[in-house]
Amino acid sequence: MTGTIPLQYFLIISTLMFFTGIYGFLTRKNLITMLMSIELILNSVNINFVAFNRYLYPDNLHGHFFSLIVIAVAAAEAAVAIAIIINIYRNFRSIDVDKVDEMKF
Amino acid sequence: MNILSLFVLIPVLTSVAIVFTKNMKQTRVASAIGMSIQLILAAILVFLYLNERQAGNTAEMLFTYDALWFPSLNIHYAVGVDGISVAMIALTGVVVFAGIFASWNMEFLTREFFISLILLATGVFGFFISIDLFTMFLFYEVAVIPMYLLIGIWGSGPKEYSAMKLTLMLMGGSALLMVGLLGIYFYSAPETGILTWNLLEISKINIPIEMQRFLFPFTFIGFGILGALFPFHTWSPDGHASAPTAVSMLHAGVLMKLGGYGAFRVAIFLMPDAAQEQAWIFLILTSISVVYGAFGAIWQKDLKYINAYSSVSHCGLVLFAVLMMNQTAFNGAIIQMISHGLMTALFFALIGMIYGRTHTRMINEMGGLMKVMPFLGVVYVIAGLASLGLPGLSGFVAEMTIFFGAFQHTDFFHRFLTIMATTSIVVTAVYILRVVGILLLGPIKNDHFLHLEDAKWHERLSTITLVLAIAAIGIAPLWLSDMINVSLAPIVNKISMTGFEFTSLF
């Protein structure tokens, strides 16, 4: 079983996902895309958790639990974020982050 | 219950009561009742104090009360009064009382206005009763902060600018002051090792002279800014001009006195050596204040500016006298604070009342008001005469005591400055009579003014209270001067114990 797919593959995947997420978060102006980017980051972390758990401590399940909690929190966060985004859309007729600057200065 | 704590408690309770009032009438009645009680209490305090002294109590501070408040820094809530603070408390009582009645018709956010006003009064009362430097500072800040709101919200003209300027400059003063006070605190116990904020305890030790040299300017300028020390006085004209009537009254009447009182009580009393060394710098600045304020006032056209510059001149005289550092001059400084507090409050009250009727404060737009409002006119003349130092009114007593005190120094430098300061009595006469001549006398310039009414009952009450206080001091100054003199003795003793000579420029 071990040795079929090396750990590095998982890590490479998760690193790619993580930086894709960071890139998306920093460059996209659309709030929904930014939220999706955050989901990507969270999921890359999940992959790491699960992969490390499986390869380094196969007898424990802590990593899995963490991933489950992260998924739950991410779901809640997505719900709240989308609610905020919908409200912002109602107020500004736009979900572009740069347009939401009422509170600035 | 310590009687002094009541002075803080009653305003606080009054503010709480105001929160529960339903309309303007109730609000102002509640504030009037609260501040009347405060005035009566101040009278009782004067009476109790004199009684206690009569009975032979020679303690430096009477009615003391001490409670540990913040142990790790040894901050106490420590109160106590001597003749000087009693006099200042009485002054505050009178001015606040008059101020409430002068703002009787405040219609905009009445509750909030009176709460802020009374909060300000709380700070002032608290400052005068404290003998713990930290609580003193705390109350000082309590008094300064509501000022921002009072001017910024209820003011007129460029009120945001003025409020911001006033608050920032006074806060700058507080910052300097904080440095000074912390320095005093850290050098307050060279032997025992227990640091203290208590004024009396610190006064028993000598702060090292090197530290005094460093701390004195901080403390003196810190308080001096509030006392309109040249060149840190410019908040005063703008602030006064924008402030609503009662706030100007309270501010010029008592808040500026915090500066003089603090400079005297903290800076000079605790650091007499440095004070004597550095007095000459500040003496020059204050004598400039005295003359410069007076000349500045001649050219102004706005009544409030005139009075603000006149305050710069008169408050300059307070600091000038404080720096002369002998018993007579100190006595004069205290009487001048009280006298100026009363008459400037009266001036601002009258200016507010006149403005409320004519809707202008520019003297060249007015004229002949004596004809239409004889009561306000006569009171204005009385205030003016008090300001230019007419015997029988309080200003004369104060100025004379200061001049005679200052003249005790025999060297040329002090003599010269004293004589320079005395010239202010002529310049003061010029600007006061100019205003009286243009504003009150002569023909009426504007037909609208023919229909204006004279003072209403609350305005009469407010102004008559102040006039009576001014006349009482002017006609029979002995009791006040004696009350102050007794309390000056320990301070003068401490100063005379220092071996330092006055540094003089010439």
Added chain:
Amino acid sequence: MIDYTYTLLIPLIPFVVFLFTGLAGHKMKPMTSGLIGTTGLFAVTILSYLTAIRYFWTDHVEGAGYSSLKAFEIQWLHLTEKLTINLGVLLDPISVMMLVVVSTVSFMVHIYSLGYMKGDTGFARFYAFLSLFTFAMLGLVLATNIFQMYIFWELVGVSSFLLIGFYYEKPSAVAASKKAFIVTRFADLGFLIGILMLSFMTDTFDFQTLVSPTGPAMAQAGGAAFLGLSGITWALIFVFMGGAGKSAMFPLHIWLPDAMEGPTPVSALIHAATMVVAGVYLVARLFPVYSMVAPDALHVVAWVGGISSLFAAIIACTQTDIKRVLAYSTMSQIGYMMLALGVSGYGGHDGLGFMAGNFHLFTHAMFKALLFLGAGAIIHAVHSNDMRDMGGLRKYLPITHITFLIACLTIAGLPPLSGFFSKDEILVAAFHSNMPLFIIEFAVAGLTAFYMFRLYYSIFWGKDTHYHHTPHEAPATMTIPLLILAFGAVFSGFLPFHELVTSDGLPFEAHIEYAVAIPSVLIGILGIVIATLMYRKVSTSPAKLANGFGSFYTWAYHKFYMDEVYLFMTKKVIFNYISRPVAWFDRHIVDGFMNLIAHVIERSAYLIKGFQSGRIQQYGYVFVSGTIVLVIIFVYLW
């Protein structure tokens, strides 16, 4: 010790009357407050006369000198350990004499004003102010110490201010009152500095201590402190500056002519008989100190007096406003009094000048009050102040005419009227000690006679002016005071002043010195004759004479441009060149600096606020790149 405590009532009655009429006056009928004031003054007059009779005659031990005694004294304020301000009542020959002067003239003016001010809207206010003035003046006269004198000095100043500006709707009256107050205030600054110096050197304010021959003031003689004069000389010169301001001495006289804007009874009371002689009284009070330790200061007094009297007499010859002529005449006569004090010595016959100065003060009060009240009656009848609007009034105003003539003859110094005696003594005193001053005064005597009769003829003779309505004699309330004062002007010269009011309290022998008296009477008559020739009938000779003097006449007519000089000093120099730059400096430099600080802070905040853009993505960039940099540093470079 004879009890004089009741004299405390003398100043207190007017004070109570002032408070009462001042506070309740507007609720009463005008005449009621007038009558209250007059009644109060009547009581004061009775008390003053009683005091004078008791002090000078009934209580006086024959042969002993007149000493000063304190009838009453309380502490008012402690200044230093040694200096205490007291308030009290001091009785000595000059203060008792002044009591009589002040109460008499004030009483007369109170009665006179009942008629003169009748129907004026400010009637009650007028009486309140009169009482205030009388209170202050009596307090000044009875002062036991120099500081009490200063206190009341200021109070008479302010009551004078209030009364000059009585018609406060008239801009000229307001300006005049302002000017009077500020000029005298400036002089009072000198007085205050003088008191500061004097009290510092002697540790006392008390007159009795100051003037006692063994007192601390006498110990200060000699020594040169500044510019070759001793400290006490400077102190006394400063004190005299106060006196010169109040007494309208050159060059501080400019307020007095303008002060004639006040109601005429006020001019009679304050600006002729009482307040303006306060300066003379002040010098007389401190006379022993002046005389013994500061003769230089006394010379200043003498010369200021002499110059003022000549200066004012010349101007008086050219003025046409009758009250202004009288004002300059007052200034000139006060110059006489100052000069008399200035040339006097101390004790015995040497003190002739002192006696003469006070004597002249007394007689001058009578005849000058009479002249002013007469002028008031004329103005009341003609409604004009200008003598060019008048003429031939002797037919319409017989009583005024007779009393005015008496007063003119008195001031011209014809025997046996009172002016002759007092002026003669002054000339004698000057003759014996200072020849130049004697010559000046001698000339002034002639000028005085000339300008007074110029005034007299222009009003009562000259052209027959046609008036809109026939002038009529004033009511009895106005003519009775005129008659009483005329009686005083005629007979007060027979008072034995040389026995009563002397520099050391001891009587001395005074007699008329014919070598001085005859020429002085002759020059007086000469002045009258010239005036008669020129002004009795309408003629062109005045114009010719004026042309003859050329520009000198123009200068005198414009009062030697003193007003312009002062106006330049105040309006231009103080307002424009001091006050305005100060105000500008304050707004733009001092305040500008504060604003600059605020501005600099705001600018720098503006510059760095871009960092706090609020854009999450920008924060993210910075965060990520920061992390990367840190990682590179820590992992590869450390």
